[in-house]
Amino acid sequence: MNLIGDVKGKVAVMVDDMIDTAGTIAKGAALLHQEGAREVYACSTHAVFSPPAIERLSSGLFQEVIITNTIPVSEQNYFPQLTVLSVANLLGETIWRVHDDCSVSSTFQ
Ligand SMILES: O=P(O)(O)OC[C@H]1O[C@H](OP(=O)(O)OP(=O)(O)O)[C@H](O)[C@@H]1O
Numbered sequence: 001m002n003l004i005g006d007v008k009g010k011v012a013v014m015v016d017d018m019i020d021t022a023g024t025i026a027k028g029a030a031l032l033h034q035e036g037a038r039e040v041y042a043c044s045t046h047a048v049f050s051p052p053a054i055e056r057l058s059s060g061l062f063q064e065v066i067i068t069n070t071i072p073v074s075e076q077n078y079f080p081q082l083t084v085l086s087v088a089n090l091l092g093e094t095i096w097r098v099h100d101d102c103s104v105s106s107t108f109q
Pocket residue numbers: 016017018019020021022023024025
């Protein structure tokens with residue numbers, strides 16, 4: 001894994017489409033810490049959370065792990081640094097806009 005840029009003393013925000021075993025994001029976070037990042041945040045849409053994801057994500061590498069509820073997270077998989085955001089409003093708004101022939105892309109502008 002290669003890191004481009006200087007992260008020394010910086011707050012790093014990692015964004016990925018999904019976290020499965022958390023191997024990829026944990027490896028990236030470890031490298032960011034190794035290169036001097038002050039804090040590392042992880043953001044991901046889909047939390048598959050196959051073992052050993054919870055161990056990796058709660059090991060102290062991350063200040064916060066922010067995911068959505070596109071995949072339900074069982075209570076036993078919650079850990080202190082985890083924040084789960086709901087996509088309910090976004091999906092509801094999108095369905096409403098498609099139904100009424102309104103723009104969906106303007107939601108994101
Ligand atoms: O939590 P993990 O078990 O590490 O899996 C998650 C990673 O797997 C996928 O990437 P992939 O390696 O499939 O490459 P891609 O995004 O280019 O398809 C995904 O985009 C994450 O980066």
